[in-house]
Amino acid sequence: MPNDSRDKILRRIREALTTAAPARHRAQSTEPTHPATDWLPSVPPDPAARLAQFEQNCAALKTELILCTDEGALATALAGLAKENAWESLATHDFEMGRQPVAALNLPTLRTDQPYEVPDLERCDVGISGCDALISQTGGILVTATSAGGRALSVLPPHHVVIASADQLVGDLSDAFAVLREKYGTIPAFASFITGPSRTGDIERILVLGAHGPKKLTVLLLWKE
Amino acid sequence: MSTQSQQFHRDADRLTHDLTHRSFIQRALGGYYLKRDQEKSRYTDWQRARASASAAKYEAINHLDKYLLELTGKLEARGTKVFWAADGEEASDYIAAVARGAGVRRIIKSKTMTGEEIHLGPALEKAGMEVVESDLGEFIVQLREEAPYHIVFPSMHLTRGQINETFQEKLGSPSADTPEELTMIARGVMRKKYCEADMGISGANFAVAETGHISITENEGNARLSTTLPRVLVSLVGIEKVVPKLEDLALLLPMLATAGAGQNMTCYNTLLGGPRQPGETDGPTEFHVVLLDNRRTTLLADAEQRDALHCIRCGACLNVCPIFKNIGGHAYGTTYQGPIGSVITPHLRGLQSWKHLSFSSSLCGACTEACPVKIDLHHHLLQNRRNAISQKPVWWEKPIFLGFAFFMRRPFLYRFAAPMLRIFGPVLHAIRGQIFDPARLWTGTRDLPPAPARSFKEFWKSRDAKR
Numbered sequence: 073m074p075n076d077s078r079d080k081i082l083r084r085i086r087e088a089l090t091t092a093a094p095a096r097h098r099a100q101s102t103e104p105t106h107p108a109t110d111w112l113p114s115v116p117p118d119p120a121a122r123l124a125q126f127e128q129n130c131a132a133l134k135t136e137l138i139l140c141t142d143e144g145a146l147a148t149a150l151a152g153l154a155k156e157n158a159w160e161s162l163a164t165h166d167f168e169m170g171r172q173p174v175a176a177l178n179l180p181t182l183r184t185d186q187p188y189e190v191p192d193l194e195r196c197d198v199g200i201s202g203c204d205a206l207i208s209q210t211g212g213i214l215v216t217a218t219s220a221g222g223r224a225l226s227v228l229p230p231h232h233v234v235i236a237s238a239d240q241l242v243g244d245l246s247d248a249f250a251v252l253r254e255k256y257g258t259i260p261a262f263a264s265f266i267t268g269p270s271r272t273g274d275i276e277r278i279l280v281l282g283a284h285g286p287k288k289l290t291v292l293l294l295w296k297e
Numbered sequence: 298m299s300t301q302s303q304q305f306h307r308d309a310d311r312l313t314h315d316l317t318h319r320s321f322i323q324r325a326l327g328g329y330y331l332k333r334d335q336e337k338s339r340y341t342d343w344q345r346a347r348a349s350a351s352a353a354k355y356e357a358i359n360h361l362d363k364y365l366l367e368l369t370g371k372l373e374a375r376g377t378k379v380f381w382a383a384d385g386e387e388a389s390d391y392i393a394a395v396a397r398g399a400g401v402r403r404i405i406k407s408k409t410m411t412g413e414e415i416h417l418g419p420a421l422e423k424a425g426m427e428v429v430e431s432d433l434g435e436f437i438v439q440l441r442e443e444a445p446y447h448i449v450f451p452s453m454h455l456t457r458g459q460i461n462e463t464f465q466e467k468l469g470s471p472s473a474d475t476p477e478e479l480t481m482i483a484r485g486v487m488r489k490k491y492c493e494a495d496m497g498i499s500g501a502n503f504a505v506a507e508t509g510h511i512s513i514t515e516n517e518g519n520a521r522l523s524t525t526l527p528r529v530l531v532s533l534v535g536i537e538k539v540v541p542k543l544e545d546l547a548l549l550l551p552m553l554a555t556a557g558a559g560q561n562m563t564c565y566n567t568l569l570g571g572p573r574q575p576g577e578t579d580g581p582t583e584f585h586v587v588l589l590d591n592r593r594t595t596l597l598a599d600a601e602q603r604d605a606l607h608c609i610r611c612g613a614c615l616n617v618c619p620i621f622k623n624i625g626g627h628a629y630g631t632t633y634q635g636p637i638g639s640v641i642t643p644h645l646r647g648l649q650s651w652k653h654l655s656f657s658s659s660l661c662g663a664c665t666e667a668c669p670v671k672i673d674l675h676h677h678l679l680q681n682r683r684n685a686i687s688q689k690p691v692w693w694e695k696p697i698f699l700g701f702a703f704f705m706r707r708p709f710l711y712r713f714a715a716p717m718l719r720i721f722g723p724v725l726h727a728i729r730g731q732i733f734d735p736a737r738l739w740t741g742t743r744d745l746p747p748a749p750a751r752s753f754k755e756f757w758k759s760r761d762a763k764r
Contacts, residue, residue: 077383081536081590085362088598093359096673097604098352108349108548113339113561129561187578190492190526210551210562222579223525227518227565245547259508259543261375261571262580265550267562270518274434274452275460275476277325283433283480284487285518285565 107246115209115243122208122241123295129211133268134281136290146235146292147173150200153290154179157231159197163188165221167202169235169294174200184221190228199229199286203236204263205251206291209244212267213291216252216260223262232266232286237294301630302653308628309657318454322625325453326616332559333613339561350552351671353545354607357506357537361597364506364539365588371509375571377584384591385415392417392498392531393424395585399529401426401495407513407520408432409500410448410610411535411589414632414645417498429490431519433483440467446626448633449557449612454625487519497523497581501534502609503549504586507542510570511586514553514563521565530581532569535589537606549609556669557611596644602677605640607670614664614674620657629654636664640677648685655681715752722748 116122130137140146150173153159164174165185174181182192184199193199201220203213213234220226226234242248245265252259270285281287312318337343357364369379382388396404404426406418418428418439430439434451438444440463445451452460460479464470470482499520501511511532513520524530540549546566554560572584597603615621615635626634631642631654639654655678664674704710728734730741751759 076381077387077590078381080383081381081588081594082362082365084590084594085365085536085597088594089359089361091598091600093355093600093603098355106345108346108353108545111340111342111346111349112548112551114341132561185578190579194488194492212562217574217577217580222577223521224579227521227525245550246544249543249547259510259568259570261574261577262567262569263510264521264565264567265562266565268564270516271564272433272480272517273558274432274437274450275455275457275479277328277450277453278476280477280480282484283517283519284431284484284491284522 109244109246112244113209119238119241122243123238126206126208126211126241129208130291133211134289135211135268136288138290138292139295140292141296143172143294146294147176149292150174150233150235151177153233154198157197157288159231161196162198162200163193163196163221163225163229164200165202165225167219167221167235169202169237170200173235184225190224193224193228196229198231198233199225200233200235201225203234203240204255205248206236206241206293207243207245207248207265208241210265210267212245212248212265213289214248214251214263214265216256216263218256218260226264226266227270227285230282230286231288231290232269233290233292235292235294238296241293299650299653301650304630305628305653305657308630309624312624312628318625319623321456322454323622325450326622329559329616333555334559336555336559336561340555346548346552347669347671350548350609350669351604351607353540353542353549354609354670355604356541357539358597358603358606360541361536361539364541365536367506368504368509368539369588371506372570372586375509375574377509377571377586379586379588381588382590385417385589388415388533388587388589388591389417389420391587392533392585393421393426395529395531395583396421396424396426396496399495399583401529403490403494404428404496404498405431405490405494405523405527406435406498407500407515407523408435408451409498409533410445410632411500411533412498413445415533415589415591417533426496429487429494431487431490431517431523432515433480433517433519436483436487437463440464444627444632446634447612447615448610448635448638449615454627491522491526494523494527496529496531497525497527499524499530499532501532501538502553503546504534504539505543505546505568506539508568508570510543510568511538512546512550513567513569514550514565515567516558516560516564518565521567524567524569525580528581529583529585530569530572531585531587533587533589535591535593537593537608552669553609553611556613556667592645596641599644601680602640602644604672605637605644605674605677607672608637608641609670610637611669613667613669617663617667619659619661619663636674636678637672640672640674640681643681643685648681649689652681652685655679655685712754715754719748719750 161180163182204219205214269289272283437452502514503512554563573580643651
């Protein structure tokens, strides 16, 4: 193994920093009175308005959002998706909200929270997972290995279905980080914000969905009135 | 003139005359302007967001040693191996050694401009590994054996027809004529590659010192797959990518998306803080983070331009630059194109060889205005010009200005010269831009107005006489 240049680089950095940056680099940057996130798109405090913002963002991102008023409706919606998309196999993990509706589909099932083989997951028609939070400001979904059955379940199958509940909807990324800290006491080794189905604009800047990750993203949101 | 400068002038000249190329690039950017402005207008205050983003990067860069050590400690605590590389060769050698040590044969790479900077792909191929780019744009330019055209949109200069030809020729795929069909061809090829690869290589958009995570921003999902499926993962991170706090990402991630691609948020923003942890069922079992200097500390030592290290590589300055829009990305001959490339390349690769980029600017300031972290780009171009000239003065400039001063202090000289211009004007017109014209570099691309029938002085005199 080649030798590490840590000390050399640190020495160069410290030498460089003996000269202070000109005041103008800093003067234009200081804004001590507000948290920086105040300047981002605003997030309404009221839950119903937040839901409306989340819905609007999902529509723009082409994320399919299905609101379910109770557990029964959620199971029906999931069964509807299975039929509509002609799923023949699915991958999932054990999580409370998904347990019954997924079992009710009665399809060949791969569990990714137990040791599994990647090619088996690649062959599944859909990955069904939970999440840690939904973000109304961006229309995003926060997943970790614990909440979403590992690192690959939410990105390898061509369709990703997220099952979430109303209390998981938060305002912005900062709130989502707070959820992680509270839930795990630390930020886990893997966390990802998913904001819409996989996309690319690399050919003539024209939007195509499903570049490498899921072509479809569906959120089933349990929202009891 | 350096060979880099000759190449630049030749390519720039050819491309500015290529109207098809120009209109294609400008049409592609038209959609970006629209979406960027829509997203910016949703911000409560874009200007204050910029100031705050700048403050976060200022803090990181001006305490770089502290934050890099914090980052390293936190990464190592979760079982990540951190390697500090002084230059590109050290980084490539280390990654090749890791690959050999782990018996790696196939490597899948997600987009990393830092990797382009140190020519990592070719170095690993030379070491006997198969290296495949997974980002669609990068994959296309890799097949065509071209350099990326733009730091964010590597294949934006290619039409679907050209991409179709490349795919047919290199992949043997059936002819396709929509971006969707072409994307699906690449998707099919790449799916196999992800599952077969033993090693994934990624870059990083940010590295969070507080929690010990790298953050990767992407739209396609290729970086998530490349960092999840292979058993060994290496992330190449420029030392300037560090930010102090996780909270900084709550601001920087949306701003990167808006400035870079006119999005509210990029599709996948992934935090990676370690290899597979106890209780996890997937993810790499080995995770290496390579922290790369490669003359970033030289730029750091130039306090005046230190804020160029605040750059988050969003590409916004390229997209608004009148030079970029006319000459395109390849003419620069650099890893980083556009204004930011013109500013930092002289620091990374030598001022005298790359100073011509700083001179090729109208100094309009569009870049500075577009920059989400408020880098004073167009003044840095001026400072590069000043530094280049004071380091290596142009011998004939001083005598010319002395002569000019001599002339301007003596009115009788220019009273005599003005009528001369009227007499010799037609001669100057006849030779304009040709080999006999001593001022051809200037006059070759500019109009020479005809000398007026009488000078202002004469006009003023006659006006007085009439009164």
